[in-house]
Amino acid sequence: MSSIPLNPGAIGTGGRTRARENYLNIKHTVSSWLLTADHKRIAVLYMISISVMFLFGGVAAAGIRIALVRPHDTFFSSETYNKLFSAHGIIMVFFFLVPSIPATLGNFLLPIMIGARDLAFPRLNLLSWYLYMFGAVLVMGAIMFGGIDTGWTFYEPYSSVYSNTNVVAVIVGVFIAGFSSIATGINFLVTVHKMRAPGLTWFRLPLFVWAMYATSIIIVLGTPVVAITLLMVVLERVFGVCVFNPACGGDPILFEHLFWFYSHPAVYIMILPSMGIISEVIACFARKRIFGYEFVAFSSMAIALLGFLVWGHHMFVTGESMYSGMVFSLITFLIAVPSAIKVFNWSATLYKGNVWLTSPLIFAIGFILLFTIGGLTGLFLASLAVDVHLNMTYFVVAHFHYVMVGGAIFGYMAGLHFWWPKITGRMYPEGWAMLSAFIMFIGFNLTFFPQFILGFDGMPRRYHFYPPEFQMWNILSSAGSSVLAVGMVIPGIYFLWSLKYGAFAPNNPWGAKGLEWTIQSPPPSHNFDTVPIVTEDAYAYEAIYAAELAGDYSHVEAPIPYLSTTDKQVSVESPASPNSSEERK
Amino acid sequence: MSLELQHPAVAPQRLSHQFEQIDQQNDSYIVGMWTFLVTEIMFFGALFVALTVYRSVYPDAFEQAHNALNVWLGLTNTFILLTSSFTAAMAVRSKMLGQRALTLVFLGFTILCAFGFLGVKYVEYSAEFREHHFPGPNFQWSQTVSSAPAQGDLAANSQVALGAPKVGVNEFPASYQPQQLELHKRELFFSLYFVMTGLHAFHVIIGICTLSTLWLLIYFKHPVVDDYMPVELAGLYWHFVDIVWIFLYPLVYLIGKQ
Amino acid sequence: MNFPIMPQTASNYAVSIDDIYFTLVTLTVIFTGIVTLMLLVFSVRYRRGSRVSRKNPSTGNLYMELTWSIIPMLLGLWIYGWSAIPYSRIYGDPPANASEIFLIGKRWMWHFQHANSGIRENNELHLEVGKPVKVTMISQDVIHGFYVPALRLKRDCLPGRYNTVWFRPNKVGKYYLFCSEYCGTNHSEMTGYVYVMSPQDYAQWKANGGSEHLAKTETTVEIGHDLFEKYGCVQCHGDQDNVHGPTMNGIYGSTVRLANGQTLTVDDNFLRTAIINPQAQRIAGWPGVMSGFPVGSGDGQISEENLLDLISYIKSLGNVQQVDTAAAQKVTAKSATVRTSSHNASQATKGQSR
Structure with a gap:
């Protein structure tokens, strides 16, 4: 601990009792949770909500994979199949991926990482969660009672005139959830601008904070556009007004333009936070500064800004002008460069590091591999002529799952494993975590790699029935999805298990740098007893690196094993002794 | 400038637990409000884009349709809003200087202006509803469809033909009929008109609620408004509502064909 | 057990698009390989406790950053320019001798009309190998997508507005036709076949008036x-x-x-x-x-x-000029396919008489 001089007046150097007051045990009433303004409690509320939504989305995905085992499925009707993939897309995009990292890990960590006691607007933060819940309940209700069959893209004029499902309720739900993410975005922007601890200059910010900042910019600029666009679809359905319906002179292509103006940047809302997490995890476990910090930080900003100029690459085959297609394609190729910069910088960070292979790092390496494939296959779709063939096929499905699942979810898992001790004060079983990382990686590739080939073969997406020669690839994919599901259930089980039986987490189980590791696990309600004064860059791992090479692992605090329920008030010895075992790993 | 005028002795402020200093808190509120207004601009921005696109596709129909709007009522509303923006700014100033009575007067006048705006809007809307200009199945267009005045049989027909669309007779939607199409282009204009002005009016209503709450809080000397910051934020919001109208009025009411 | 890895290739675009595709596959394999190798080698070689040289660890290097920014960017720009060429042909102007086909998409079927022979067909499109074709398409209801994987061809079929695409089928065969834009309940059944036929077979098919129940002989x-x-x-x-x-x-x-x-x-x-x-x-x-x-x-x-x-x-x-060239081409076609000469000739004269 002595190597972290950031917080002189604080906790953690000497003995510690586990029952010390923290944000979890300070109050236990239901209202203390539902009316809390504490960013950490709101993060936990969000975490529970998005996990439930992820479960719903996953069930829908399982339905899709069951249907696609046979070329002419009879298990579901085509209506049901269409409702399944629509539910999967809507839930996963709007209610899992968009809020996943910002609203949980971001909410929890952003104020702590910059040395603040809370976000700038705590009550707005709580309002954001209520808006999310309201939207989620509305959408789940609409999906349970009748469903929706427009796909998550709500293309006109199908959504406004032809579909006779619960389009209005779902869109209103998505609209409300949009305001929840706008509230989060505003909160983060203000917090990063105004609440940084003394000495924490912009270029000392952890890259996770940079990523959240870039994400918030996208949220703030993009979400209102899709909100009003979807609102007009509702007005078309309810009042019969005429905005996009071609039967009365409207232009459905304009809807696509406005929709993708948000929904393409939304992809970066999902992936940028993951990239931030990967930067933290890689730097920590390589015991090195991130390679090319400024490049990684600015590439986040470049992605956020260029991300607003590429939406037209979703529309090469729709009949937009050939020349606008060429411009959008060019910018899309350019936006690949900042992503490449990040990947190479992460890889270079490991070079000559002192690499500690833990489950967060394994998830992070999985992220980099899968994101590399996802990003490079994005270039296939950015290539105009190749896109004419691949657009709207399973190639697209595979590509964005490599980015969204292989990228966003692996990043989320890396972050969850990295900060779980801080959030809950408990350790998860490391062996199981590594196992689940490998199972997820294998299951994921088995599920989605065949879909690249299916796409090139020409199988269109959103197809319930397909030509029989595509069956073997689909069977492989469905088989892989069950492996992937196992890989996702295992963490669910051991995380829940760890809440009761996990070893007690020390303040800094990874020997990591960063303000969040200087305070107790779980943090107290007000985060910091005194405002920390930052005197060094993020990732100043030099001292730790040198110490570890010299064989000194005393900065890595060992967890206190869970013994029994009566083991409440045991104070902890100096954490140096158990580290000889760590050393041998 | 706001921060220079601020004097702790005049307006004691409450510091929330997450902030260190009062300046930090005030700055955060201001930055937050501006960020919020950026989202609002994007919100209206999409509608302005739609309006511009459709105007360039259907210049004639949009010109005719916009002629049916009442320019003078719109102008009246522009003046009402501009005045209210001025009084809102004055309210902020007097609140900063600690002049409670003057703050109440200026705030009250701003609220009155907002109600006046809605009143004029009500007159406009009711006229448009009377003429069946509200989009939807009852939309009608009583003027001739052709851009040139009374021409041949079309002019004679159109008076009769431009009724409510009949749906379901044919394999194709009745809306593909030519006069229906012309009708629908006007309906498209009025759709955008009602969505945009309606959304703006909704913002005015939110503004009335906010300002009235502030007025009552100040009147009853609630400690929340000891500080000038709530008035400042409401003022910013109100200026935004005004600015949206400053763009809306010429783009919807005034501009004809390019 | 059937694991197809690519669709058939049956149009003038197929080969050039496949070339770009496989170049991209190669680049993807190379780059993924480099990244995988770096990650695995570094995390194993420099694992905690391994006794390898860690002298002069670096935390940034402008030249390396520039290298891995500029090389991918140049490769990207090369692929961009390369792939823009076939794209501009697919959606660009068709050759003058392209025969025209009208396509109406409706939920959930495709309706084709051959402009030159007047033959109409549903969910099937018969074409002559080697002859350029221009498809003009429109939808009666929602957005559909005209997609023939073997031709590497896709175009959205929009309501209220014509979209066009042209191609030259160059291999005889029967190919899938899909709707690629989600259009409602039976979206996945809005499929059909494109038959590319030899000139003899095509002439025979045309002489028979196409499929019986929809046959019309007028152009x-x-x-x-x-x-x-x-x-x-x-x-x-x-x-x-x-x-x-x-x-x-x-x-x-x-x-x-x-x-x-x-x-x-x-x-x-x-x-x-x-x-x-x-x-x-x-x-x-x-x-x-x-x-x-x-x-x-x-x-x-x-x-x-x-x-x-x-x-x-x-x-x-x-344009009178265009009518003449069209007629001239028909005459050339006539001499090539003797069996249907009378049929074509009568059409050519009909066309000219107007």
Whole structure:
């Protein structure tokens, strides 16, 4: 601990009792949770909500994979199949991926990482969660009672005139959830601008904070556009007004333009936070500064800004002008460069590091591999002529799952494993975590790699029935999805298990740098007893690196094993002794 | 400038637990409000884009349709809003200087202006509803469809033909009929008109609620408004509502064909 | 056990698109390989406790950053330029001798009309190998997507607006046709086949009038000519301009000035609007007396099919030069396929007589 001089007046150097007051045990009433303004409690509320939504989305995905085992499925009707993939897309995009990292890990960590006691607007933060819940309940209700069959893209004029499902309720739900993410975005922007601890200059910010900042910019600029666009679809359905319906002179292509103006940047809302997490995890476990910090930080900003100029690459085959297609394609190729910069910088960070292979790092390496494939296959779709063939096929499905699942979810898992001790004060079983990382990686590739080939073969997406020669690839994919599901259930089980039986987490189980590791696990309600004064860059791992090479692992605090329920008030010895075992790993 | 005028002795402020200093808190509120207004601009921005696109596709129909709007009522509303923006700014100033009575007067006048705006809007809307200009199945267009005045049989027909669309007779939607199409282009204009002005009016209503709450809080000397910051934020919001109208009025009411 | 890794290749675009595709595959494998190798080698070699040299660890290097920014960017720009070329051909102007096919998408079927033979078919498209084809498509309801993987060809089929695409099928065979844009319940059943036939088979098929129940022997130009009279167009738009309206002779492809001052080129979409809704784009100098024909099947209405017929007739009255070349090509085709010579010749004369 002595190597972290950031917080002189604080906790953690000497003995510690586990029952010390923290944000979890300070109050236990239901209202203390539902009316809390504490960013950490709101993060936990969000975490529970998005996990439930992820479960719903996953069930829908399982339905899709069951249907696609046979070329002419009879298990579901085509209506049901269409409702399944629509539910999967809507839930996963709007209610899992968009809020996943910002609203949980971001909410929890952003104020702590910059040395603040809370976000700038705590009550707005709580309002954001209520808006999310309201939207989620509305959408789940609409999906349970009748469903929706427009796909998550709500293309006109199908959504406004032809579909006779619960389009209005779902869109209103998505609209409300949009305001929840706008509230989060505003909160983060203000917090990063105004609440940084003394000495924490912009270029000392952890890259996770940079990523959240870039994400918030996208949220703030993009979400209102899709909100009003979807609102007009509702007005078309309810009042019969005429905005996009071609039967009365409207232009459905304009809807696509406005929709993708948000929904393409939304992809970066999902992936940028993951990239931030990967930067933290890689730097920590390589015991090195991130390679090319400024490049990684600015590439986040470049992605956020260029991300607003590429939406037209979703529309090469729709009949937009050939020349606008060429411009959008060019910018899309350019936006690949900042992503490449990040990947190479992460890889270079490991070079000559002192690499500690833990489950967060394994998830992070999985992220980099899968994101590399996802990003490079994005270039296939950015290539105009190749896109004419691949657009709207399973190639697209595979590509964005490599980015969204292989990228966003692996990043989320890396972050969850990295900060779980801080959030809950408990350790998860490391062996199981590594196992689940490998199972997820294998299951994921088995599920989605065949879909690249299916796409090139020409199988269109959103197809319930397909030509029989595509069956073997689909069977492989469905088989892989069950492996992937196992890989996702295992963490669910051991995380829940760890809440009761996990070893007690020390303040800094990874020997990591960063303000969040200087305070107790779980943090107290007000985060910091005194405002920390930052005197060094993020990732100043030099001292730790040198110490570890010299064989000194005393900065890595060992967890206190869970013994029994009566083991409440045991104070902890100096954490140096158990580290000889760590050393041998 | 706001921060220079601020004097702790005049307006004691409450510091929330997450902030260190009062300046930090005030700055955060201001930055937050501006960020919020950026989202609002994007919100209206999409509608302005739609309006511009459709105007360039259907210049004639949009010109005719916009002629049916009442320019003078719109102008009246522009003046009402501009005045209210001025009084809102004055309210902020007097609140900063600690002049409670003057703050109440200026705030009250701003609220009155907002109600006046809605009143004029009500007159406009009711006229448009009377003429069946509200989009939807009852939309009608009583003027001739052709851009040139009374021409041949079309002019004679159109008076009769431009009724409510009949749906379901044919394999194709009745809306593909030519006069229906012309009708629908006007309906498209009025759709955008009602969505945009309606959304703006909704913002005015939110503004009335906010300002009235502030007025009552100040009147009853609630400690929340000891500080000038709530008035400042409401003022910013109100200026935004005004600015949206400053763009809306010429783009919807005034501009004809390019 | 069948693991197909690529679709058949049956059009002029297929090979060039596949070349780009496999180049990209190679680049993907190389880059993924580099990244995988770096990650695995570094995390194993520099694992905690391993005794390797860690002298001079680096935390940033401008030249390396530039290297891994500029090389991918240059590769990207190369692929970009390469792939823009076939794209501009697919959606660009078709060759002059391309035969025209009209396509109407509706939930959940495809309806084709062959402009030159007048044959109509549903969910099946018969083509002659080696002959360029231009497809003009429109949807009656929602957005559909015309997708033939073997041709590497896709185009969204929009309501209310024509989209076109052209290609040259170059391999005989039977290929899948899919709807690629989600269009509702039976989206996945909105499929069909494209048959690319040898010249002999195609001629035979054409002589038989295509599939029986939908067979029509009139060309779309001929049908359009009849419609032109049936709907009374000829009264105002005859061989000469008259007080009511301009002649249609030579109007296709020409540039006209509208009453509202716009200048437009007369193309398919222009004619479509001019028929449905003439007031929307009245040509300067003519009275706005035409009332237009709604799309539909009732009295005084015109179907999407007939609209396409009328347009193809008006097109045939287009530039005199073009009519001549078209006729000349038909004559060449006649000499190549002896078996159907009489059929073609009669059509050629019909075309010329108008």
